[in-house]
Amino acid sequence: MGVLLSNGKNIEVDCLSCALTSGVIEPEGGAIIETEHFHAHQDVAYPIKGLIILASKRHIKGFDELNEAEKIDYIHLLTKIRQAQRTVLNIKHVYYFYNEDTSHHFHTWMVPRYDWMDEFGRSVESVRPILLHARKHMNDEKNSKEVLHALAALTKELNGK
Numbered sequence: 001m002g003v004l005l006s007n008g009k010n011i012e013v014d015c016l017s018c019a020l021t022s023g024v025i026e027p028e029g030g031a032i033i034e035t036e037h038f039h040a041h042q043d044v045a046y047p048i049k050g051l052i053i054l055a056s057k058r059h060i061k062g063f064d065e066l067n068e069a070e071k072i073d074y075i076h077l078l079t080k081i082r083q084a085q086r087t088v089l090n091i092k093h094v095y096y097f098y099n100e101d102t103s104h105h106f107h108t109w110m111v112p113r114y115d116w117m118d119e120f121g122r123s124v125e126s127v128r129p130i131l132l133h134a135r136k137h138m139n140d141e142k143n144s145k146e147v148l149h150a151l152a153a154l155t156k157e158l159n160g161k
């Protein structure tokens with residue numbers, strides 16, 4: 001697939017998740033945390049504070065393909081990021097979303113809930129309209145800055161800098 005980079009270059013990658021977790025593509029704001037088996041970054045496609053993608057480094061699709069070391073790393077990292085979202089951004093609830101029939105590879109979306117999302121409902125069907133609303137109506141400079149600030153604060157919290 002073709003991926004347009006923020007520097008205007010268009011590159012071809014076989015798998016976007018592989019490109020991101022291996023460092024071929026640097027996500028805006030960088031990795032918020034990285035371990036031996038996983039890589040976490042802000043989903044810059046949607047300007048929502050603390051919307052994090054946690055992706056495996058290995059190109060796998062099914063949850064049951066995780067090996068023992070990855071399983072342990074995954075749950076530790078997922079909960080660590082969740083705690084940072086609570087501590088730094090005061091996020092009370094998070095929706096977790098992961099589909100195995102992705103065109104990329106294993107990644108979990110951590111979608112924080114904010115009050116403005118209530119009008120879209122609370123079920124799984126609310127997630128897509130929320131993301132689209134953010135992309136269409138929240139891409140202003142002020143909100144984009146807040147997203148990057150939140151990203152920096154999360155990175156600091158998670159890496160003890």
Ligand SMILES: [Zn+2]
Pocket residue numbers: 015016017018019058059060104105
């Ligand atoms: Zn991949």
